[in-house]
Amino acid sequence: MKVIVGLGNPGRQYEETRHNVGFMVIDELSKRLAIPLEKSKFNGIYGIGHISGEKVMLVKPLTYMNLSGECVRPLMDYYEVDHDELVVIYDDLDLAAGKVRLRTKGSAGGHNGIKSLIQHFGTQSFNRVRIGISRPENGMKVTDYVLGKFLPEEGNLITEAIQHSADACEKWMTTPYLQVMNEFN
Numbered sequence: 001m002k003v004i005v006g007l008g009n010p011g012r013q014y015e016e017t018r019h020n021v022g023f024m025v026i027d028e029l030s031k032r033l034a035i036p037l038e039k040s041k042f043n044g045i046y047g048i049g050h051i052s053g054e055k056v057m058l059v060k061p062l063t064y065m066n067l068s069g070e071c072v073r074p075l076m077d078y079y080e081v082d083h084d085e086l087v088v089i090y091d092d093l094d095l096a097a098g099k100v101r102l103r104t105k106g107s108a109g110g111h112n113g114i115k116s117l118i119q120h121f122g123t124q125s126f127n128r129v130r131i132g133i134s135r136p137e138n139g140m141k142v143t144d145y146v147l148g149k150f151l152p153e154e155g156n157l158i159t160e161a162i163q164h165s166a167d168a169c170e171k172w173m174t175t176p177y178l179q180v181m182n183e184f185n
Helices: 018-031 069-078 112-121 142-146 152-171 177-184
Strands: 004-005 038-041 044-051 055-062 088-093 100-103 125-130
Touching: 004 018, 004 069, 018 038, 018 044, 018 055, 018 088, 018 125, 018 152, 044 069, 055 069, 069 088, 069 112, 088 112, 088 152, 100 152, 100 177, 125 152, 152 177
Parallel strands: 004 055, 004 088, 088 125
Antiparallel strands: 038 044, 044 055, 100 125
16 A cells, blocks of 8 residues: 655645645645545544555645644554555755655654654655745744745746646656656656
């Protein structure tokens, strides 16, 4: 089984914010792959489908970003999923808005959702799709920035990044992640 997790925060007030770009990719994949997110368990919502003969799970943790591991780890344990069958999609302040980078491991880089996953997994080795949101300007606090909505001029860049990220996840259904990483980076 392949598990694709998009990080974000639950609730209407967080919809379409920079921190919820992971949720946006899961929503796109849910539409594309016709996998409705109709199951609620493990402090998250998810759906399971079959793509190219592979069982696929799409997940949105509902624990809030900083506690993402509290959803993902129990879910992976229950379904007996290894870390190499997981992709986590999240926002990255250190990449320009709309830039997408795939990785197989790394530190949290200050991202609290990834810190939580690393803490719960006990490893930094899991596949990731990082979507750039840039850094705040003019002394704006990082928390205000990541919980803010994208600027109109960022709209097309983010839409393309969501599509590109979803394309990479779809490719991963039939292609080893390292090969997908080389193609999509």
